[in-house]
Amino acid sequence: MQVALAQIDIKFGDPDENYRRVAAAVQQAAAQGAEVVVLPEMWNTGYALTDLAQLADTDGARTKRFLSDLAQQYHVNLVGGSVAVAREQRYYNEMLIFDRQGQLLRQYDKVHRFGLMREDQYITAGQTENVFQLDGVSAMGVICYDIRFPEWLRKQAAQGPQVIFVAAEWPTVRLPQWRILLQARAIENQAYVVAVNRVGADPDNDFGGQSLVLDPLGQVVAETTDQPAVVTATLDLQQVVKVRGSMPVFADRRTELY
Numbered sequence: 318m319q320v321a322l323a324q325i326d327i328k329f330g331d332p333d334e335n336y337r338r339v340a341a342a343v344q345q346a347a348a349q350g351a352e353v354v355v356l357p358e359m360w361n362t363g364y365a366l367t368d369l370a371q372l373a374d375t376d377g378a379r380t381k382r383f384l385s386d387l388a389q390q391y392h393v394n395l396v397g398g399s400v401a402v403a404r405e406q407r408y409y410n411e412m413l414i415f416d417r418q419g420q421l422l423r424q425y426d427k428v429h430r431f432g433l434m435r436e437d438q439y440i441t442a443g444q445t446e447n448v449f450q451l452d453g454v455s456a457m458g459v460i461c462y463d464i465r466f467p468e469w470l471r472k473q474a475a476q477g478p479q480v481i482f483v484a485a486e487w488p489t490v491r492l493p494q495w496r497i498l499l500q501a502r503a504i505e506n507q508a509y510v511v512a513v514n515r516v517g518a519d520p521d522n523d524f525g526g527q528s529l530v531l532d533p534l535g536q537v538v539a540e541t542t543d544q545p546a547v548v549t550a551t552l553d554l555q556q557v558v559k560v561r562g563s564m565p566v567f568a569d570r571r572t573e574l575y
């Protein structure tokens with residue numbers, strides 16, 4: 318599986334400009350041979366939470382049309398990061414996943430709201446899992462702060478996903494933790510981790526990128542710097558089979574105890 322990390326800068330509170338940036342990044346990823354393109358968190362608005370009434374995408378309709386068209390145009394699967402969505406007078410931080418035919422496979426609302434960025438005041442938490450198949454490969458997706466909750470990822474990883482996609486707006490100040498948390502999630506779940514952070518800044522935070530592709534042993538396959546970039550990497554899914562076969566941690570769990 319050839320994946321692309323679409324590490325873009327997000328213009329705060331300017332969806333029109335951000336749709337243009339995402340279109341350009343997907344075009345670039347497709348030209349580099351990507352089969353799956355992964356976007357960052359809240360890429361339509363950034364964390365412009367106080368302006369969601371004006372900016373959030375109602376029912377995700379615009380984003381769904383946009384991502385579906387891009388997926389078909391470039392014949393790529395899209396793990397569409399996440400966008401701010403308005404639905405029934407609530408706001409969600411929502412990941413949309415499309416296959417190469419432009420079909421919506423899953424929509425996932427971020428389950429763990431990040432209080433330090435005031436998400437708990439504006440965003441309604443999701444309740445459902447996010448496991449799906451991309452080109453016949455079992456995968457799952459979570460959003461940013463979710464990676465601090467290993468039990469949430471484990472519950473889903475136990476269903477078989479070989480790839481864990483992560484969309485993030487993770488501030489520079491905590492990037493050392495980002496890296497270690499992602500490596501731990503890769504190692505404990507014996508899965509590839511494909512994690513995309515944004516770059517740039519908003520009124521409250523700087524975002525330093527460092528998007529990562531990690532193998533099932535937590536080793537770095539690809540990484541980016543703190544600049545906008547589209548970087549592709551190949552996932553050798555036989556590695557997952559090999560690592561899971563060599564150490565059966567899923568089978569060795571004591572589910573009667575925890």
Ligand SMILES: NC(=O)CCC(=O)C(=O)O
Pocket residue numbers: 358431434460461462463465485486487488491
């Ligand atoms: N957007 C987020 O969920 C940020 C999470 C974060 O920064 C953290 O340290 O956790």
